[in-house]
Amino acid sequence: MIEASDFIGPAKQLGFNTWAGVPCSFLTPFINSVIDDPEMTYISSANEGDAVATASGAALAGQRSVALMQNSGLGNAVSPLSSLNWVFRIPILLIVTLRGEPGLADEPQHELMGQITGKILDELQIPWDWFPREAGDVEGVLTVANWQMERTGRPYAFIMRKGSVEKAGLKSHWQPATRPVPFAAEEFRLGDGDLSRQQALACVIENTPEDDSVVIATTGFTGRELFAIADRPNQLYMVGSMGCASSFGLGVSLALPEKRVLVLDGDGAALMRMGNFATVGAYGGDNFRHLVLDNSVHESTGGQSTVSRAVSFAGVARACGYREASEGLSQAELVSFLRGEAGPSMLQLKTRTGVPKGLPRPDLSPREVKQRLMQHLGADVPWAGL
Numbered sequence: 001m002i003e004a005s006d007f008i009g010p011a012k013q014l015g016f017n018t019w020a021g022v023p024c025s026f027l028t029p030f031i032n033s034v035i036d037d038p039e040m041t042y043i044s045s046a047n048e049g050d051a052v053a054t055a056s057g058a059a060l061a062g063q064r065s066v067a068l069m070q071n072s073g074l075g076n077a078v079s080p081l082s083s084l085n086w087v088f089r090i091p092i093l094l095i096v097t098l099r100g101e102p103g104l105a106d107e108p109q110h111e112l113m114g115q116i117t118g119k120i121l122d123e124l125q126i127p128w129d130w131f132p133r134e135a136g137d138v139e140g141v142l143t144v145a146n147w148q149m150e151r152t153g154r155p156y157a158f159i160m161r162k163g164s165v166e167k168a169g170l171k172s173h174w175q176p177a178t179r180p181v182p183f184a185a186e187e188f189r190l191g192d193g194d195l196s197r198q199q200a201l202a203c204v205i206e207n208t209p210e211d212d213s214v215v216i217a218t219t220g221f222t223g224r225e226l227f228a229i230a231d232r233p234n235q236l237y238m239v240g241s242m243g244c245a246s247s248f249g250l251g252v253s254l255a256l257p258e259k260r261v262l263v264l265d266g267d268g269a270a271l272m273r274m275g276n277f278a279t280v281g282a283y284g285g286d287n288f289r290h291l292v293l294d295n296s297v298h299e300s301t302g303g304q305s306t307v308s309r310a311v312s313f314a315g316v317a318r319a320c321g322y323r324e325a326s327e328g329l330s331q332a333e334l335v336s337f338l339r340g341e342a343g344p345s346m347l348q349l350k351t352r353t354g355v356p357k358g359l360p361r362p363d364l365s366p367r368e369v370k371q372r373l374m375q376h377l378g379a380d381v382p383w384a385g386l
Helices: 005-012 025-036 048-060 075-088 110-124 135-152 197-206 221-229 245-255 265-272 274-283 313-319 331-338 364-376
Strands: 016-021 041-044 064-070 093-097 127-130 156-160 213-217 235-237 261-264 289-296 324-328 344-352
Touching: 005 016, 005 025, 005 135, 016 048, 016 245, 025 041, 025 064, 025 075, 025 093, 041 274, 048 064, 048 075, 048 235, 048 245, 048 274, 064 221, 075 110, 075 156, 075 364, 093 213, 110 127, 110 156, 127 135, 135 156, 135 364, 197 213, 197 221, 197 261, 197 331, 213 221, 221 261, 235 261, 235 274, 235 364, 245 261, 245 274, 245 289, 265 289, 265 331, 274 313, 289 313, 289 331, 313 324, 313 344, 331 344
Parallel strands: 016 041, 016 064, 064 093, 093 156, 127 156, 213 235, 213 261, 261 289, 289 344, 324 344
Antiparallel strands: none
16 A cells, blocks of 8 residues: 555656546545645546546646546546547546455445456557556656656556555545626527537637637537638647537636637537536636537437426526636627636627538548647647657
């Protein structure tokens, strides 16, 4: 058994200073120790997939990052691990606890996952090792993990067995700086939007200068239309990991506080991972902007209705601590939002349905888009060119 500091110290020396995760009793010493360390950042994510995406956003900005989770949450992280990290080649370090280890008594809900944790990582093509139980082994296994990530551009995982780390108490008690803000009845004003998605995205491009902004577009037609209007080096088009654009953008924004980070979301994608609204409200800074382009349908998959007509994303964002959030219908409201100073902020912009004829797909691969953006940001890490 090791002390948390036995692992955290060498990890800090290698630059692993950004940690995101979801608690597990096995991980308590790590989480407490990272929270108590003023030189490190811990983001308490709403779910494991968002933790992976947030850590990945920080990694894209050039930071080495860690995602922590119980193995029961590994299934929740499969989407970003397979369609964000694997596709774009973004390496993060995973620490996954082994609940339900065969031969040890545990709760019944952990039994199956305890048998297949390693197999899931194998199928995801994520190399892994057992978490070290001797202090003398830590530096060696971390060196191997870091070498693997830099060589392949893929995540690397440690599976942590019960009793691997000594207990550590929590000395500090972090609290979010923001508080929920009421959303008055008269502020609910959504109707039929004036703008098409294409018109809204053209306005976005006019108001997000390449030098001081990063634009993260959610998967589907949003990213494709953004590319078709203007393909710029400060843009990233997510091709999978639906719903993770806001958590990925949060990671980028925390790593690059000098850049304005704009997340272009869709109503269907935002509904999928609304828990991240709370994480953004708690941790997001003035540089974070969240634009939800709401046409009330899953347009990329045939136009099936979403439930967004029954939801005020802006109201939820206010309740989750966004400093500003509003509903809008017009280009003037969009411009005002894009030029605003206070963040984290959200605009739920109602748009018309419709897709331009002959809409192209990006002619750059996801890895090329990542490489270009990292070069644009000056993120100098060995795997940036993979």
